[in-house]
Amino acid sequence: MNPLNHVAIIMDGNGRWGLKNAKSRNAGHKAGLKTVEKIIKQTIKQNIKYLTLYAFSTENWKRPKKEINYLFNILKNFLTNKIGDIYNQDIKLKIIGKKNFSKELNKLLKFSEKKTSKNKSLQINLALNYGSRSEIINAIKLITKNKEKINKKNISKYLQTRNIPDPEILIRTGNTKRLSNFLLWQVAYTEIFFEKKLWPDFNEKDYIKIIKKFKKIKRNFGKI
Template identity: 70%
Template structure:
């Protein structure tokens, strides 16, 4: 059976779920947080060490301003109310991406990272204002500044995920089959599972079904 160290998730479908329920897209985003909490709890139970959640991409700034502001207010509220609980559960919180938000949110993100920095039970990477192409360009520019050779190992060491193993599994909900500029370098040999359910409908049973399928998957990494 394949061991699982790292699961990455593209949490797609919140807005569509809200519209489907004859509510708003923002209502869908709020409900999606409940799925986040379920999956964190289940990840702890399964003793998986790393969980990366795609929360906001560099392209998501193109969305209506009221939706963007609501997403950040949800994040602000979630961390304000939950970060001490996450800390008590020995969860480490890490932001992947550039912190270009308002001062209050930036301070909260920095506080959350600092508070939980020594925790080792589970590391949650929140991909926020994240784009994989800009991450790779940033890594290459770092190598040029340091006058280091541009090769695979040096690029890997200069990514936002430098202290994180590559994902074993990528899950994308929402019935969309694309990577959307997410962890393009790191997903080279990940097993990818596309889930039809919209993110607020995704539950522990769905998650465990995917984990069990992965454990039975033959992984060759280019070999026979």
């Protein structure tokens, strides 16, 4: 049975769900947050130590300003109201991506990371304003600056996921089969599961089904 330490998720389909069910993309983002809470609880139950959630990519800035503002307001409200619960559940929060948001949000993100920094049951890596290509380029720049050799070990050392094991599972909901600039270096040997359901419809049973399927996969890593 395959060990499982890290699950990464591309939470796709919120906007489409909102248009379909409430004629509002924002309604989908709000519904998607409930799914996030369910999956976090199930991740803890499954004793998985790392969960990386793709919340906002560097390409998502192309979306309408009203939608972007709504997304960040949801995030602010969630952290303001739930950071105590996150702390009490022994969850550590880490932000990966460029933190060039409003002063208020940057302050809240920094506070949330600091408050939960010593927690150990689960580490949630929240990918905000994250793009894997720029992450890899930045790692190479740092290697060059420090006059080190460009190799796999050093690239991994300068990624924002340093000291975090690569994910064994990557789930993408929303019936879309692409990686969308997410953890391109880290998922080289990750088992990828594309789920037809939109993110707000994804549930604990779907999650458990994927985990069970993963544990039965023969993982060769290039060997026979």
